[in-house]
Amino acid sequence: MVTRLLDHNLTAQLKPLMPRITHEIELVMSLDDRDASANLEQLLIDIAALSSKINVRRDDDAHTRRPSFSIHRLDTDISVSFAGIPMGHEFSSLVLALLQVGGNPVKEDAALIDQVANLDGDYEFTTYMSLSCQNCPTVVQALNTMAVINPRIKHTAVEGSLFGDEVAQRNVLAVPTIYLNGELFGQGRTTIEDFVRKLDADSAGREAAELNQRAPYEVLVVGQGPAGAAAAIYLARKGIHTGLVGERFGGQVLDTMAIENFISVPYTEGPKYAAALEAHVGNYEIDVIKSQVATELIPATEPGGLHTVRFGDDAALRAHEVIIATGAHWRLMGVPGEQEYRNKGVTFCPHCDGPLFKGKDIAVIGGGNSGIEAAIDLAGLASHVTVLEFMPQCLADEVLMDKLNSMPNVDVITNAQTTEVLGDGEQVTGISYRDRASSETGQLALSGVFVQIGLVPNTDWLAGTLELSPRKEIVTDRRGLTAVEGIYAAGDCSTEPYKQIVVAQGSGAIAALSAWEHLIRQQTVLAS
Structure with a gap:
């Protein structure tokens, strides 16, 4: 029995986006006799009915896995593939792939697009994912985007539940798991910046040089979770020259499924909330720097001087004030075998x-x-x-x-x-x-x-520089100030009680307002 997956609600979401498809695209499907193939066929037919730019064709020899399909821009080498049915969390990946292959511009930094376009080599990526995984779409969408930018990059997203024998053969015990040209490439949430850094040996040096050349910020916010995003927005609204740097936008909230206690929003999910955070930050003149992990804090040596935050051995950013909002990570058991079998059970x-x-x-x-x-x-x-x-x-x-x-x-x-x-x-x-x-x-x-x-604060890089509590939290006063003038902390990495999203946002706002007041006082003193 065929299940119609593109229901009224999904159709209503998808239909207004179809005019963005400006190039002719073809959906090439390979099917077998499983119910999943019949469901996939109906899904693709229903999608094609929404746009005159989309054609569907069956070719069972086009893919080695069945059911599978590819989205191909006619008269080009641009295509992406899905093995399985990209519903659940992956429906957004399907929609984005349709739009990008169909000619809708890629919304990434121009310099990053150039880096992807200039990657020299042929790359065949395979991602094993599950439809209930909130981190998998980040990887799937990153690789699909790269395949649209650079046709020498190919990508197939494999729904693990439909290809159990293959998953077992490759001993995939965590998703997303990524293979490149048949060899294990990586696991876990990975952004375009991360892929470029691994594929282009010179990218790290160029990134470091670019960071080092940046003028000092009035305030640098380290951490891109709820606390960091709130701090950056409050500062930007005050007209403060603000940088927002971090490893991944959204932070720990990306690993959260149901969020039902964020006041005024009865229900949302971590990745959706993180995307809303990033979109809100994007409304302001904030320098957002992604995929950077802070490794050292060097406080200013004199009042009014510049603090330095280092990223690895070669890169650094400077600022008059620094707000640390690096959040927390999963607590480990600390027993033999835990690290050895991580992502292997x-x-x-x-x-x-x-x-x-x-x-x-x-x-x-x-x-x-x-x-x-x-x-x-x-x-x-x-x-x-x-x-x-x-x-x-x-x-x-x-x-x-x-x-x-x-x-x-x-x-x-x-x-x-x-x-x-x-x-x-x-x-x-x-x-x-x-x-x-x-x-x-x-x-x-x-x-x-x-x-x-539970969770452990991401503060190891601050040991010996800032005062930490027995739980490794950064010790702050009620205004978010640390023992070092001009250095603030907010959210789950600080001693702010109750590790909740709404508390983290309030903590970030308090730290931002405190930093702004301190800047104003300093400017007044200097002017006098």
Whole structure:
């Protein structure tokens, strides 16, 4: 039975975009006898019906995987391919590919577009993704965009659930997983800037030289999550020359699925919220610098002097004031085998990687809200889920525990200290743990371990420069000021209590206003 995937709501979203397709494009599909092929065929027919510029053609020999399709600009070498049906989080990737292959201009920095266009070589990328992964579209869209800019770059996005044998053969245990010319290239969220940096050996040097040549900012905000974005916007609205630099726009929120406590927005999702943050920042004259990880802070040596933030060994930015909003990252267990089997069964995102463990036995480490929510979601996919909680009882909300306890394929072990992740050299095979009450030890045979034990501030690069709390948070006063004049901190990396999006935004705004007031006072003193 054919399922019509392009329903009324999706059609209403897609139809107004069709006039942006200015070149003739062809959707070439390769099908088999699975229901997924029939559904894909109907989807492509329905899409083509929305524009006279789109034609659909079936050629079962055009792709090695079935069902698959490619979007091809006629009379050119420009094309991108999907193996599977790009719905769920990947529907936006499908829409963007249609528009870009159809001639809608690529919305990237001109210098970055030139870098991609000038990449010398033939690159055949394959990305394994799942439709429930919120990070996968970043990779899929980045590579599709690069393929449109440079036809010597080819990309196929493979929906893992439809090609289980291939996923198993390549031992893909985390998404997104990226192959280049048949060899493993990388895993996890990757931007166009990241790809260019890896493919072009000279790009890092050019980036460093460009950063070093930038004039000093009045305020430099380090970190592009909710706190950093809020700080930059508040500063720009005051007319302050502001730079906003970070590793990935959105920060930790990109790894969040449902957001239901952001006041005035009853429901949104992390990637959607991050995109809204970036769009809002784009309304102001803010220098946004992506894919840069701060490695050192050098405070000014005299009042009114310039602070320096270094990125790697060669690049640096300078500013009169610095706001640090670098957020946090997943807390690790710190046991043998954890790093060795990361992305080989040890993972952190149940939404991204859960489908890869369908029908398998897995464990969730952590009995707080995030751990219990993960266990509930995974119980619908896995054969069996074991929750291991370090404390004598789980700390999750009662409503979550009631839901968990109603599930027949979930066990909870409390007072459990994980001591080792076990594996066969290729992937996870189990874990060892110790009962903290009796000191007895035990083992569980597992295929996957989902770690959900909280977050750690991204502040290691500041040790010895700024005062840090026992939890590695940057110590600030109620205005966001650190012990160093002109240096502020905001959000999850600071001692601001309650690690929530709305709190982080308020923290960023406070730090920005404090920095602005300090600048005004300094200018008044200098003028007098």
